[in-house]
Amino acid sequence: MFKIKINPLWNKSVLFITFSFLIILSSYVLTKPNESAMFFKSIYDYFSINFESYFLIIGFIILLILIIIACLPIGSKRLHLEGRDTFSYFSWGSMLFATGLGAALLYWSTIEWTMYLPKSEDNTDVQGIDILTARAYPHFHWGFTGWAIYCLPAVAFALAIINKPSSPLTFSGILLKRQSGPFRIILDLFFIGAILTGAGVGLTLSFPLISAVISKIFMIDKNIYLDFSALLICLIIFGSSVYLGIQKGIKRLSNLNIVLVIIFLIFILFTGPTQYIFKNTIEPVGYMFSNFLSLSLESTEYTLDWTVFYWAWYFALAPAVGTFIVNVSNGKSIREIIFGSLLIGSFGCFLHIGILSNSSIYLYESGLLDSPQLISDGVGLESIIVDTVSSLNYGFYLLIFFGIISIIFLCTTYDSSSYILATAAMNNFKNEPSRNLRLFFAVMLVIQPALIMFLGGGESFKWLLVIFSVPLIFINILLIFSIFKNAIKSSKL
Secondary structure (H helix, E strand, O other), X not given: OOOOOOOOOEOHHHHHHHHHHHHHHHHHHHHOHHHHHHHHHHHHHHHHHHOHHHHHHHXXXXXXXXXXXXXXXXXXXXXXXXXXXXXXXXXXXXXXXXXXXXXXXXXXXXXXXXXXXXXOOOHHHOOOHHHHHHHHHHHHHOOHHHHHHHHHHHHHHHHHHHHOOOOOOOHHHHHOOOOOOHHHHHHHHHHHHHHHXXXXXXXXXXXXXXXXXXHHXXXXXXXHHHHHHHHHHHHHHHHHHHXXXXXXXXXXXXXXXXXXXXXXXXXHHHHOOHHHHHHHHXXXXXXXXXXXXXXXXXXXXXXXXXXXXXXXXXXXXXHHHHHHHHHOOOXXXXXXXXXXXXXXXXXXXXXXXXXXXXXXXXXXXXXXXXXXXXXHOOOOHXXXXXXXXXXXXXXXXXXXXXXXXHHHHHHHHHHHHHHHXXXXXXXXXXXXXXXXXXXXXXXXXXXXXXXXXXXXXXXXXXXXXXXXXXXXXXXXXXXXXXXXXXXXHHHOO
8 A cells, every 4th residue: 555654764844845835836726727827927927028138148157157167177077876876878868868858849849930930821921031040949949058957956966966975956955054944945945846837837738749649549539538548647657667766667768768769750751851851950950050149148039938938947847857867877977967968968859850840841831731820720739749740651650659759758757857856855865765755756746737737727837937937047046156166175075
């Protein structure tokens, strides 16, 4: 029988904050879904407008600092985690990539380009710099800056552990000398709240997509019961994975995921418009590199709604992703952690976007599937994504493959988040969280956000994301100072 017993090794404040946050948030959203959405949306509008430049500047600074740290002698310092497994570069890279993305990458790789396309009555009017911008922005949003934001907590935690192996992997654990008092509670609240809201956004996107895939394959109506079935399938998979642990569960699932993704993308590349994909991947990536500074720091019509949203999402997920990177990086150097995150993560995303996005644009330009028009007609984005995949050569079989990958992608992200929440609930990093504790957080991570989503308050998570991310801007500044402080200490060891 499943039981949770409080033991002295558990961080009671983390458990208390988790329960309190979920109960208060759920109660408010479930009882007043419309009011809560309006409330959070108003705060979101204020924060996104007034903190737009801060999101842009701090994101760029984080990328720059990490590159500098990697190039300095401190970059050669290796992370040694007592009692933790050492993974091959393939398994390590697979877990790193899969953990930071989830099914959201498949979602936005296929459809994001439509968000930057000017309104036009006919397809031939949209070309040149307009279509190039539409192709380039997804690469920018899923590229180096986002992965740098993920990586910053990983480097901060790694350097803290090098200096003090027993350091708790939470904001309070590395930023405060005293592990008690109100400041610890506040920092732990933002650590846990960020993970939960970041997960909530991913769930809001992923479950409707998986449900739409199942609906298309089996030709059944998409309804609330199908959504719950998709949720249950994913919960069973990633609950089992996190229960088995990193070596037996998460590693195997991540390795399987990366192999299936590679097969999926290569198949589309060579059975689809191959020359078109190659040509229209290289040019936008080149455009992104040549305009990287302006894309990073200049406000445009897309930064407020999209760049700010993406950076906020990465800030929210960074505590979980960064902590997980540390957990699987035993024996890796700081330099390997930084460049591994930036390069494996970014180029993996470029590959997804190059193939899936350009396949979708090809269908649009050929008149086979007018995605922008379908959006204007009010068709759901997940339905358009399903139609895009099924419109390609061997579409039915690709859609089955797409559904399997989406489920595994989702699971690899959320089993790592569950693992990290369980790790944060331990008083000492050296203490491995129990299986029951990991499974407990897996259930908590899914049930509450999913319940809110299905009862009409799912949009609130998007607004909560930015609300939680604004304080995280300043916490990340503190993490930067922590990195430099611990780097100086480590250089003297």
